[in-house]
Amino acid sequence: MKWRFALLVALVLLLALARLSVGPHLDGAGAMHFGVAMPTAETLPFRANAVAGAAVVGLLLGLAGLALQALLRNPLASPYTLGVSSGASFGVACVLAIAATTGISTQALGGEFGGAVFGAALSLVLVWMLAKRATGRDGVALALAGIVLGGVMSSGAMLLEQIVPRGLRGDLLAWMAGRIPELPDPSALVALWILGVLALIVLWKAAHLLDLLMLDDDEAAAAGVRLASTRAGLFIIGGLLAAAAVSFAGPIGFVGLVAPHTARLFIGHRHRLLVPSTALCGVIVVLSADLLRQGLDVGTGRLPVGVITALAGGPFFLWLLSRSRRGGSEWNL
Amino acid sequence: MEPLITFSRVCMHFSTRSVITNALADIDASFARGSTTAIVGANASGKSTMLRIAAGVLAPSTGRVESSAVHSALKRAFVPQRGSCAADFSVEELVSLGTSTRCAEQARVECALDAVGLASRRAVRYHSLSGGEQQRVRVARAIAQIASPNGSVLLLDEPFSSLDPAEVARLVRALRVFAQEGGSVILSLHDAGLAREVAHDAIALRMGRVIAHGRAHEVLSPAILSEVYAHEMLEASTTARWLRPTL
Numbered sequence: 395m396k397w398r399f400a401l402l403v404a405l406v407l408l409l410a411l412a413r414l415s416v417g418p419h420l421d422g423a424g425a426m427h428f429g430v431a432m433p434t435a436e437t438l439p440f441r442a443n444a445v446a447g448a449a450v451v452g453l454l455l456g457l458a459g460l461a462l463q464a465l466l467r468n469p470l471a472s473p474y475t476l477g478v479s480s481g482a483s484f485g486v487a488c489v490l491a492i493a494a495t496t497g498i499s500t501q502a503l504g505g506e507f508g509g510a511v512f513g514a515a516l517s518l519v520l521v522w523m524l525a526k527r528a529t530g531r532d533g534v535a536l537a538l539a540g541i542v543l544g545g546v547m548s549s550g551a552m553l554l555e556q557i558v559p560r561g562l563r564g565d566l567l568a569w570m571a572g573r574i575p576e577l578p579d580p581s582a583l584v585a586l587w588i589l590g591v592l593a594l595i596v597l598w599k600a601a602h603l604l605d606l607l608m609l610d611d612d613e614a615a616a617a618g619v620r621l622a623s624t625r626a627g628l629f630i631i632g633g634l635l636a637a638a639a640v641s642f643a644g645p646i647g648f649v650g651l652v653a654p655h656t657a658r659l660f661i662g663h664r665h666r667l668l669v670p671s672t673a674l675c676g677v678i679v680v681l682s683a684d685l686l687r688q689g690l691d692v693g694t695g696r697l698p699v700g701v702i703t704a705l706a707g708g709p710f711f712l713w714l715l716s717r718s719r720r721g722g723s724e725w726n727l
Numbered sequence: 728m729e730p731l732i733t734f735s736r737v738c739m740h741f742s743t744r745s746v747i748t749n750a751l752a753d754i755d756a757s758f759a760r761g762s763t764t765a766i767v768g769a770n771a772s773g774k775s776t777m778l779r780i781a782a783g784v785l786a787p788s789t790g791r792v793e794s795s796a797v798h799s800a801l802k803r804a805f806v807p808q809r810g811s812c813a814a815d816f817s818v819e820e821l822v823s824l825g826t827s828t829r830c831a832e833q834a835r836v837e838c839a840l841d842a843v844g845l846a847s848r849r850a851v852r853y854h855s856l857s858g859g860e861q862q863r864v865r866v867a868r869a870i871a872q873i874a875s876p877n878g879s880v881l882l883l884d885e886p887f888s889s890l891d892p893a894e895v896a897r898l899v900r901a902l903r904v905f906a907q908e909g910g911s912v913i914l915s916l917h918d919a920g921l922a923r924e925v926a927h928d929a930i931a932l933r934m935g936r937v938i939a940h941g942r943a944h945e946v947l948s949p950a951i952l953s954e955v956y957a958h959e960m961l962e963a964s965t966t967a968r969w970l971r972p973t974l
Contacts, residue, residue, distance in 0.1 A: 467813040605824050608814040612807045613865070615784040616882075617825045617872055618800030663814040 398660045399667060402674040409681040410449070414441045416688045417576075428688060428696065440576040446583055447574045448684040448699070449677045451643045452653070453590040456676020457597060458635035459650025460657075460669065464604045465628035470537040470714065472650035473636035474707075477517040477544030479647060480551070482640035483570055485513020487551040487558075490566060494558045510641035514633045517543055548645075572646035572700020574684050582642060589638055593631055594673050600624070601665035608663075646700045648707020649679050655714070679703065729795070730757035731880050731911045732781050737790035739776050739935075750776040751935045754790070758928075760878060763902060763912040765922035765943060768932035769956050774915035775808060775884050777932070781913060782882045795878070800825065804869035808884040808915075812853050819849035822867045832871075839871035842901035844894065859889040866898065870905070877909030884915050899925050923947045931955045 417440065419431040433441050459472040473479045489509035493500045500506065517540075524539040548570075555566050597604070603624055606614045615621055636650065656679075657671035683702040690697045739751040751773045758764050758781070766774045779785040780792060782805035794803070812821060822839055826832040840846040843863040848856070853864060866886055873879045881902070887895045902912045902925065916922040922929055922943060929946035931938040933955050939946040 469813075602825060605814075605816075608812055608816070609824070610807055610810040610812075612779060612782065612784045612805060613810050613869075616782045616800065616803065616805035662820070663816050664820055 395661060395667060399671060399674075402657075402660065402671055402678065406449075406674055406677050406681070409678060409685060410445050413445050413448070413681055413685050413688075414438070416685060417441050417444070443578055443583070444574050444576045444684060445681070446587070447576075447578055447643065448680045450583065450586045450590050451574065451639045451646060452649060452676035452678065452680030453594070453673045454586065454635045454639040454676070455646065455649035455680070456653030456657075456672045457590070457593050457669070458632045458639065459676075460654040460672045461593075461597065461628045461632035461635070462650070463654055464607050464665075465625055465632060466536060467608065468536055469655070470651075470711075471540075472648070472654075473514075473632070473639075474544070474645070474647040474650060475537050475711065476521050476540035477542075477547055478514045478540075478633060478636045479640050479645035480544035480547035481513040481515075481517025482510035482637045483513065483645045484547040484551045484554075485509035485511070485516070485637075486569075486641060487554040487566065488513070490562065491554040491557040494562060507638065507641040510637040511634065513547070514637035514640070517547060518629065518633050568698070569644040571698035572644040572703070573698050574643055574680070578642070586638055586642055589635070590673075593635055594670065596627075596631065598666070598669045600627075601669055604665040604669075605663075644698075644700060646680065646683075647704045648711060649676055649703055651714070652679055652703075652707050652710055655710075729760050731760050731795050731878065732913075733757045733793045734777075734780075735791045735793070737780065737787045737792060739773070739780065739785070740788045749935055751780075751787070754937055756930055756937065756940055758880065758911050758913055760911055761906055761909055762928055763906045763914070763926045764928040764930065765926035765947075766913065766915045766930045766932060767917070767919055767922055767947065767952075767955060768915075771934075772932040772955070773935040774932060776935075777930075778805065778882050778884050778913065778915055779807075781880070794880075800872060801874040802879045803882070804872040804879075805882040806865050806869045806884060806886060808888065810865045815852050815854045817849065818845055818851050818853060818856070818864050821853050821864055822871050824868060825872055835871045835874075839867040842870060842897075842904070843867040844897050857889075859891060859894060862886065862889045863894065863898070866901075870901070873910070875908075876905045879910045881905055881910060881912050882914070883912070885917065886914055887916070887918070887921065895921070919947045919952050933957075 414433050416430050417437060418428050419434070419437055455473060462471040462473065462476060463469055486506045486509045489500055489503045489506060492498065492503055503509065504512070521536065521540045521543055524543070525536040551570060555563055558566060603619055606617050606619045607624060609617070611621060639646070653676035654672045656675045657668055661667045661671040680699065683699045687697045687699055687702055734754045734756045737751055737754040741748045741750055754777065766777055768774050776785065780787050782803065784805065819836065819840070823836045826836060837846070840849060843866055845860065845863055845867060848860070853861060856864065866883065869881060873881065886898060890898065906912050926943045928941065929943040930940045931946050931951055938955055939951045
């Protein structure tokens with residue numbers, strides 16, 4: 395098992411090095427090109443930011459997916475399928491629209507991060523309540539409620555795009571497609587890394603509780619798990635991590651679903667290894683998508699990273715759903 | 728013998744918007760160290776509710792539950808009737824949940840696997856096991872959770888329901904060892920004859936009330952069982968008769 399974990403670490407390093415070697419660069423005549431080119435003093439900071447940004451977004455989304463799956467004992471849970479990512483987008487769009495129409499500064503409204511946290515929490519609570527009312531947190535009901543609510547939230551965000559000034563609208567649209575900023579606010583990047591590493595430590599320390607949470611509620615409680623406080627903690631961690639990732643990079647879909655399941659495939663189901671492996675798989679997914687987009691130009695520039703993760707993650711989700719409907723063990727991929 | 732758990736005038740009500748269900752009413756009972764107690768009763772008589780309260784996962788509506796098996800997972804373990812596991816652990820992984828990698832705890836896992844006869848199936852995934860094997864895995868996990876039987880309580884809700892007779896005999900032996908080492912076993916059973924073979928003491932419940940509480944051979948008499956099940960009981964058990972030579 396340890397060599398598999400080492401393989402994941404090696405893959406992360408390899409992808410990071412590859413991403414540093416690929417990206418926009420200028421030729422002797424000053425024309426912009428995309429593709430493989432060794433980093434120069436001018437391009438290295440941008441590429442290093444992209445690596446750091448993609449890695450932290452993957453880390454946050456992967457761990458958010460794992461926390462939400464443990465919270466709901468449901469393999470279909472993820473920030474994207476539960477509408478959390480769309481809710482966070484809606485929250486950010488709300489902040490920007492209110493700021494644009496009232497003249498209040500975005501900081502006074504809690505900033506993009508505050509809006510994302512509010513929207514993510516709102517979505518999570520609504521999905522939970524809707525699914526519980528329907529069938530008592532049944533897996534498919536949860537996923538359906540999340541997809542429907544996610545659609546509504548996305549539509550709400552698109553509606554709000556019409557309110558913001560024309561100059562801001564393009565930025566908002568690009569942000570909603572999901573992108574890894576190559577020139578991020580350094581303090582935001584550092585804050586996200588601190589949050590991601592703290593969440594990794596907390597979840598790793600709670601690995602035995604997450605294992606026991608997979609049991610029947612009564613068995614878990616009798617084995618010493620404080621169900622209410624543990625679930626509240628997972629709810630906060632899942633929502634906060636997803637909101638942080640969305641506020642930084644926009645709604646990048648399916649990472650929170652693909653990363654935990656890929657990690658289970660490599661490492662197994664015990665959370666002591668699954669937690670760090672999920673973080674690594676999240677990093678691998680987003681770094682791979684960001685690397686891939688460097689070579690994919692459909693005539694309008696590089697594709698947004700969220701488009702690539704959605705194109706790859708959508709079929710993965712459908713495959714998972716079909717396994718679940720057939721009554722197989724959807725946790726064991 | 729010193730009681731490990733004592734119920735004093737315990738009542739349990741479950742309420743919805745329009746209906747209040749009295750699951751247990753004025754239950755007085757005690758469970759001694761080194762004993763095995765069977766709780767028998769018809770469906771919905773309150774057996775599972777009583778076990779859940781004893782396990783500490785449900786708080787009684789009124790009354791008091793005192794336990795010298797302190798509120799520690801190392802002293803008290805519970806296996807519900809229809810348990811589940813959301814993750815597809817291997818048998819060994821599931822039995823070792825909640826234990827550390829220390830040698831003493833791993834030895835407990837080995838003993839528990841041996842006790843339920845699943846040591847050779849340790850690498851098999853939980854979801855590919857039969858219903859009876861899953862039941863045994865969950866009992867093994869509960870046994871492994873407890874640090875030492877002495878002064879501990881093992882609560883099992885219908886533990887034999889999915890088992891074949893040979894596995895019933897194996898599990899009964901494991902429970903006897905647990906009780907002999909100073910633990911207390913409390914289990915709910917439908918099969919009164921099997922309860923008489925397995926348990927020292929018995930509690931007969933009817934509609935949430937204790938009809939009889941005492942030595943198993945006295946409580947599980949045809950007269951009391953007829954009252955418990957509201958049906959004339961002539962023959963105690965088929966399973967116990969099959970198993971008697973091995974028990």
